[in-house]
Amino acid sequence: MSLDKMKRREFLKVLGWGGVGTTLAGCDMPTTVTVQEGEEEVVAYLAPEEYVIPGIGVWYATTCAQCGSGCGVHGRVREGRVLKLEGNPDSQVNRGKLCQAGQASLQAHYNPDRITAPRVRRNGQLETIGWDQALALLEEKVGPSSGLAGERFAWVTDTVSGHQAVLLKAWMEAVGSRHHYVHEAVNDAVWRAVCRDMLGDENPRLRIDKARVILSFGADFLSTWGSTVQNSARYAEFRTAPRGVLVQAEPKMTVTGANADLWVPVRPGAEGVLALAIANRLAAEHGRDLSKLPADVQQQVRAYDIDKAARITGVSAEHIARIAALLNERAPSLVLAGTPAEGHARGYDNVAAAMLLNIVLGNVGKTLESGAGFPFPQLAAKTGGNRELLDFAAALESKSFDVVFFKGANPVYTAPEALKLKEKLAGVPFKVAFTQFEDETAQQADLVLPLRSMLEDWGTHVPTAQPEQMLISLQQPLMEPLYPETRGFGDALLALLKLRKAPQYAAYDDYYAYLRNAFAALPATLKQGAISDQQFWTRAVQKGVIEVGAGSGSLTARVAAFTVAEPADQGRPYTLVPSAGANLHDGRYANLPWLQELPDPISKVVWDSWAEMHPITAAKIGAKTGDRVRIESDHGAIEAKVYIYKGMHPDAIAVPLGQGHEAYGRYAQGRGVNPLKILGLATETKTGELAHHATRVQVTRIADKVGDKLVKLGGSEAQLGRKLVATVTADVYARTEGEA
Amino acid sequence: MSGIRQLFSGRWSFPGVRIPVGERAGLSSTAGFLALVVALFACAPLAAQAGSTVPNAVPPEGTYSGKDVPQPIEFPHDIHAKINGINCMYCHTYARRSKVAGIPPTSKCMGCHSVIATDKPRIKQLTEYWEKREPPHWLKVHDLPDFVHFTHEKHIKRFVFDNPELPVEQVSEVCAFCHGDIKDMTVAKKQKPLTMGFCRSCHEANNGPFDCWKCHK
Numbered sequence: 001m002s003l004d005k006m007k008r009r010e011f012l013k014v015l016g017w018g019g020v021g022t023t024l025a026g027c028d029m030p031t032t033v034t035v036q037e038g039e040e041e042v043v044a045y046l047a048p049e050e051y052v053i054p055g056i057g058v059w060y061a062t063t064c065a066q067c068g069s070g071c072g073v074h075g076r077v078r079e080g081r082v083l084k085l086e087g088n089p090d091s092q093v094n095r096g097k098l099c100q101a102g103q104a105s106l107q108a109h110y111n112p113d114r115i116t117a118p119r120v121r122r123n124g125q126l127e128t129i130g131w132d133q134a135l136a137l138l139e140e141k142v143g144p145s146s147g148l149a150g151e152r153f154a155w156v157t158d159t160v161s162g163h164q165a166v167l168l169k170a171w172m173e174a175v176g177s178r179h180h181y182v183h184e185a186v187n188d189a190v191w192r193a194v195c196r197d198m199l200g201d202e203n204p205r206l207r208i209d210k211a212r213v214i215l216s217f218g219a220d221f222l223s224t225w226g227s228t229v230q231n232s233a234r235y236a237e238f239r240t241a242p243r244g245v246l247v248q249a250e251p252k253m254t255v256t257g258a259n260a261d262l263w264v265p266v267r268p269g270a271e272g273v274l275a276l277a278i279a280n281r282l283a284a285e286h287g288r289d290l291s292k293l294p295a296d297v298q299q300q301v302r303a304y305d306i307d308k309a310a311r312i313t314g315v316s317a318e319h320i321a322r323i324a325a326l327l328n329e330r331a332p333s334l335v336l337a338g339t340p341a342e343g344h345a346r347g348y349d350n351v352a353a354a355m356l357l358n359i360v361l362g363n364v365g366k367t368l369e370s371g372a373g374f375p376f377p378q379l380a381a382k383t384g385g386n387r388e389l390l391d392f393a394a395a396l397e398s399k400s401f402d403v404v405f406f407k408g409a410n411p412v413y414t415a416p417e418a419l420k421l422k423e424k425l426a427g428v429p430f431k432v433a434f435t436q437f438e439d440e441t442a443q444q445a446d447l448v449l450p451l452r453s454m455l456e457d458w459g460t461h462v463p464t465a466q467p468e469q470m471l472i473s474l475q476q477p478l479m480e481p482l483y484p485e486t487r488g489f490g491d492a493l494l495a496l497l498k499l500r501k502a503p504q505y506a507a508y509d510d511y512y513a514y515l516r517n518a519f520a521a522l523p524a525t526l527k528q529g530a531i532s533d534q535q536f537w538t539r540a541v542q543k544g545v546i547e548v549g550a551g552s553g554s555l556t557a558r559v560a561a562f563t564v565a566e567p568a569d570q571g572r573p574y575t576l577v578p579s580a581g582a583n584l585h586d587g588r589y590a591n592l593p594w595l596q597e598l599p600d601p602i603s604k605v606v607w608d609s610w611a612e613m614h615p616i617t618a619a620k621i622g623a624k625t626g627d628r629v630r631i632e633s634d635h636g637a638i639e640a641k642v643y644i645y646k647g648m649h650p651d652a653i654a655v656p657l658g659q660g661h662e663a664y665g666r667y668a669q670g671r672g673v674n675p676l677k678i679l680g681l682a683t684e685t686k687t688g689e690l691a692h693h694a695t696r697v698q699v700t701r702i703a704d705k706v707g708d709k710l711v712k713l714g715g716s717e718a719q720l721g722r723k724l725v726a727t728v729t730a731d732v733y734a735r736t737e738g739e740a
Numbered sequence: 741m742s743g744i745r746q747l748f749s750g751r752w753s754f755p756g757v758r759i760p761v762g763e764r765a766g767l768s769s770t771a772g773f774l775a776l777v778v779a780l781f782a783c784a785p786l787a788a789q790a791g792s793t794v795p796n797a798v799p800p801e802g803t804y805s806g807k808d809v810p811q812p813i814e815f816p817h818d819i820h821a822k823i824n825g826i827n828c829m830y831c832h833t834y835a836r837r838s839k840v841a842g843i844p845p846t847s848k849c850m851g852c853h854s855v856i857a858t859d860k861p862r863i864k865q866l867t868e869y870w871e872k873r874e875p876p877h878w879l880k881v882h883d884l885p886d887f888v889h890f891t892h893e894k895h896i897k898r899f900v901f902d903n904p905e906l907p908v909e910q911v912s913e914v915c916a917f918c919h920g921d922i923k924d925m926t927v928a929k930k931q932k933p934l935t936m937g938f939c940r941s942c943h944e945a946n947n948g949p950f951d952c953w954k955c956h957k
Contacts, residue, residue, distance in 0.1 A: 035883035037930050038809035042880045046873060047847035055838035 061544025063461045063473040064102040065454035068159030069227040070463035072544045075478040082455050082478040088544045092467035094229040104592040109453035113665030114436050117485040119448040141430045143499040150176025154401045158408030161381035162460030167493040174500040181392045182384030185414040185586035189385030190342035193687045194351040197560040205369040209237035211334035213326050217271040217354050218250035219338030224580040227465035250340050252577045252654040253647025255601050265649040268575035269567035270313040271341035272350035276301050277309030281324035334367035343693030348686035352562035364557040373551030374470050381464040386690035396424035406433045412440035416679040418635040439664040450486040457488040458512050471545045572696035577654040578675040584658025590668035603643045604712040609672030611640040612654040618644045623701040626710045632698045638673040641710040795905040799917045800942030806930025812876040813865050822923040828915050839891035846875045881928045889957050
């Protein structure tokens, strides 16, 4: 009976019965049965540890392995199950904070789509087998009896560090292969190359906290670029009094851009010109001395006065002048350049022009510090970019490998369609995937080996960006493995090594034993205060990190040769911005429902892809919010719903990364589109990185919104008089709050 | 706390009457009086039960006839708690420390039964489990839905440790509020409804917290 059809009399009847029920309930007539007795099992401990109390959680330290940042984690364990993660305050990487991907790693652990036993391809299908069979197969295919030369083996991984990296390297040396491709689709590879060439250190420490003004060319350092939790803590210090000023120049507003005091939309690829124009203004208006720069660089700076640069970059001369004035008056400053600046044919030169500003403004050594001096280089994080993906594909083209191992990376998903990676992989006789999930790459594998989750495994991690006090972060299992037929990555590597170097590794029953031995072998200077190796180990496990001292080293400021190019908009009318977000990153978190459910901070869209464009662009295309558009490059087309937002350059169309999975479990599969698929294969000239922000596209509206809505939180971008953000005019402020 | 003791020191508290009906806005005094009469009348048969052997406490009201739950070992609560007078919290040691009372770990059983009554068939069964290094899979008798937060610790604190007039040896009287006469049972059987009304009547009578989020959080 629906409410509007309910008559008054019936309404009173229902009300009357309700009243009787209330009276009875007041005298405790059991009206409902609560929970059935004798249905559920309750199993006590056999002999618990003294400190274990059912119902009360115990927090253990471990390390987050969701990305390479190596944040320390505390996990609450109750009744043998890990229930909640928080940042470990003892880790100077994240100082007690944890990002959404770290929080959601619980869902990678308890995910219903985890692979629970090894699978082997027979007659085209993946069939479940036991580990003994899997190991026998490995021995046959990759052991010494395979008769394969070392160069016929390759590994494709995401960022690896710690003792896992040591074991992997040991295996590579044991077989005699050099082909370890570290592939990260979202990376800072070009920035690193510029830092290496101009500062003498490819991974300088970004002292965001020390800067008084930051100019960022699309470096989304709060959300996707670098060690974001570490950056955020430094950013909080940067914003405390005296409050630092943040200027962000980029084609699509990122989370960092949304936090900026001044956000300027810059024409895609014109970041280098903008940086040169700022240098020009610094010299012309503020008397900065550029005479020590190489002649060709001086010439380039002279070539772009602010008016000319305004025409090229789309940033007004007034804004350029204002940014230059800010940089001049507030020292020290920090200039960063991220993905949108890097991803062009002349991306290196864009980033180099930004780095030039750091040199001109004297930031090197102040807000850019040397990150060198980590005493255990063999443990240091080994990271990479897209060049490794292109190199790998080229090697496949020439049939270089007989066996390829995959771990962490999902190149079949992250490779552009034009690379034809899937087809090329078919030519590799034996492919092994170490993974927790059946992703696109695992689907192509001949042997799929199920890994333990990060909450079930041992390991050590060295952060990609070390804090001032450098550290090694220890990962320990927080609970028994959910599935007995899974193995830790370290254990799997040991098993592989035992096939080749049995005498050397026979002493280690498992990876735990190996780690204990490795910790015992650490230099005595690290163990000060511990009376034994056992105590040192126990302390390390309790604390979760071992501090190894401050780094040493200094940066050089040397302007490398570079030539900034103006963007040449050829072919199709718009530039595609494949934008990364903190929720799904490069797509690796798409199978975690919490992160799918978490609205994108800018568009508020959940569980879907969208095409983000400026109102002017939308008007040109004739599309309204929610309309479907077809985005077509030379290499394919994708369709997505339109989201109109002013935080875009009118020449750019942004499609977020992370969706469009063809596999990867029930939460990821068949949802949205993957913009990486339609990227062209143009590369960055100096580094060979993929020019991922240089693909030109045509956008056409294909349908109205009918029934198929863009699902997003927040119905309206307008405040509708609700005073969500209170504002006051300058003269009123001066009258009421200002100084007399 | 002293206020609560003054209010409920006698055995003559009627939980049904404690609703301050006259204070409800919009109710005429006649209606209030009528409601009072109805409440008194309806609760009269239960009033005898309201008395308790626990000082400074009014037990919750209601009964429930639970089914027999076959357990892997027929554990005799009566032999332990009644005949031998073992305190409930000796085995359910977590009750005063945690939200759950906890099933005692097998090691606890074996603490005594490696020497006591080792010839009895149930103890032989227990020893078998112990030697297999496997705890028995008991079946849950008392349970609450997941959206209810109940903590043993706070209840034991209120009725036992913050209640100096109740010797801790008599804690079983407090346990019986919600678990019934376990002392007289072998394996436990549900004797109390454990419904929201059941909880509410006790919270009302003993001036317990009354915010929704105290239990539904």
